[in-house]
Amino acid sequence: MSRILIVEDEQDLANLLTYNLSAAGFETETSHSGAAALSRAKAFKPDLVLLDLMLPDLPGSEVLRLIKEDPNLRRTAVVMVTAKGQESDRVQGLEMGADDYVVKPFSVRELALRVKAVLRRMARDSEGTGVLSAGSIKLDPARHEVTVAGTEVALTALEFRLLKTLLERPGRVQTREVLLSDVWGIEAEITTRTVDTHIKRLREKLGAAGDIIETVRGVGYKLASPDKDA
Amino acid sequence: MNETPQLHRILFLLLATLLPGLAASIGAGALTDLSTGLLAGGLAAFVSFIIALASESDAARAVTRTEEVGDARQRAVAEERDGALLEMQTLAAAIEGMDEGMWITDANGVVLRHNEALRTILGTDQELVGQRPLFLVRRTELHDAVLRACREGVPSTVEVSMDAPRSKTLEVHIVPLGASLPGSAAVFRDVTERKRLERVRQDFVANVSHELRTPIAAILGYAETLRSGALSDAKHAPQMVEIIHRQSERLGELVSDLLELSRLDAGERPLSSTRVSLGEVARQASEAMEPSAAGKRLSLQLRIPPDLSARADPKALEQVLLNLLDNAIKYTPEGGTVELFGERVGDRAQLSVKDTGLGIEARHLPRLFERFYRVDRGRSREMGGTGLGLSIVRHLVHGMEGEVRVASQLGVGSTFTVVLPAA
Secondary structure (H helix, E strand, C coil), X not given: CCEEEEECCCHHHHHHHHHHHHHCCCEEEEECCHHHHHHHHHHHCCCEEEEECCCCCCCHHHHHHHHHHCCCCCCCEEEEEECCCCHHHXXXXXXXXXXXXXXXXXXXXXXXXXXXXXXXXHHHHCCCCCCEEECCEXXXXXXXXEEECCXXXXXXXXXXXXXXXXXXXXXXXXXXXXXXXXXXXXXXXXXXXXXXXXXXXXXXXXXXXXXXXXXXXXXXXXXXXXXXXX | CCCHHHHHXXXXXXXXXXXXXXXXXXXXXXXXXXXXXXXXXXXXXXXXXXXXXXXXXXXXXXXXXXXXXXXXXXXXXXXXXXXXXXXXXXXXXXXXXXXXXXXXXXXXXXXXXXXXXXXXXXXXCCCCCCCCHHXXXXXXXXXXXXXXXXXXXXXXXXXXXECCCCCEEEEEEEXXXXXXXXXEEEEEEECHHHHHHHHHHHHHHHHHHHHHHHXXXXXXXXXXXXXXXXXXXXXXXXXXXXXXXXXXXXXXXXXXXXXXXXXXXXXXXXXXXXXXXXXXXXXXXXXXXXXXXXXXXXXXXXXXXXXXXEEECHHHHHHHHHHHHHHHXXXXXXXXXXXXXXXXXXXXXXXXXXXXXXXXXXXXXXHCCCCCCCCCHHHHHHHCCCCCHHHXXXXXXXXXXXEEEEEEECXXXXXXXXXEEEC
């Protein structure tokens, strides 16, 4: 049973989410502030955090950043819940590593479906026939581990999935829209800079080995094909 | 020497510099045309000339007068020069009288002259003449813009944030003086307040959106949950219906308060100014609030001198008192006291609502009357407020030419005082 931490300061909404997610078969806990959420997450070890962006103590975006920077929490999926429907907030959240977002007022049924989809994608990350590799990069889906020349690189769940997707499709150009849909599971209704931001961060984390991810100007990205690489 | 027409051109150019809108509307061609025919070496000399003009012009005129010339042509030249001097004197006074700061630089961007307002805007006592922009305002974008104007003849407007001596935002409009007139002029406008108001407006819109969406999310979510099967959940269904009802009420109150504020803002609710017996209004308000006070076992006390009256709008004043009493009752624990008392102080009549409630930390007091400002979001939500009550109170009291004050001590209680013109 997947565990979900609900971070929502409105008691009525927190109860609403608890009721529906429990009915959908999830184990839930609730925190009413950002600070409480961070300490609760460490003990509860949720698979997914449902994060309201307007919290009484600190901005939800800050909570998101702290989760993604914490070595023990960074693989936790985060779905943002926001009353600020403005695109800029959503895009900022996605660029910071959120897995999906829901805008208030939301349909509880749709929210449950989104949560399930994110968890399903996460589960798929550890599927695979074996270790994927390109150059000095090795990705082990079962152990959820990425190494460059033998040294482990700490990636968030999204970065891991992005790299895995590219490694699975070497030499083939992946458009931003395809990546958004396959990695994030969202249709390209939002600006595609989210993809660029994550590719940039992924390259930085991979160091020199990251050069294997090539930019195809105006189209998207591709992993340099092995024959070209040789 | 054909000096006067040149001066006219420079004058015009300078005026155009002072008025950014006008300058913007003048194309590069027009500027070039304006400066055509200006003698070399003009600007620096001219600038010294214009700033020193106030003192020199009398002497200049005296010289003009002593030039006893019979020749009509020479007299016409002298008259024209007199006219030009007068215009420039006016201009010098105008530059000094401006709220905006202004400087003129040479071709290398070194400040040649400035007005007094510039010192105030930059918040400095140091010598400005002879300095480069980067030394005076440590922002490369301004420095670059000045050099662009000097070297490439490109006008621009830059926004500069300053941290010291105090945080402010300046909008600086920089124009080249012209192709054959080396140097640039810049006009500095302090836009800190405008920026602050823009932010307040944006925050307000974001807040309204948040405050409206939250109850809607709850209503929608619970209705959907009930429809998808929870209706037959005998344990939870009644609670859900209760929440839908409560959140609908909250939404309704929020919309009424927003409309009220918007009417007050737009001046669509004219307030009368009649002689109002404060004892009478206070009695009505406290009678209306008696049931909620009794519900919390609070003692609601009234102490108003019978002859105390003020110039006010009776309805608005009652609304103010209801609002303050409602807050006092909400934030006072059971068994406490809420007191409504009045007194006359000089030509003012005061009404105070004093409670033995939770009290408010001093740091919150200055912002207490702002829209959606919350001392404790969790607590005010429990109490069911819209976050607009005190803002409406302040609006109404200001509309009656009064003021509202608050004094509070954490754990002891708060006193809100409405001060009105006595009648």
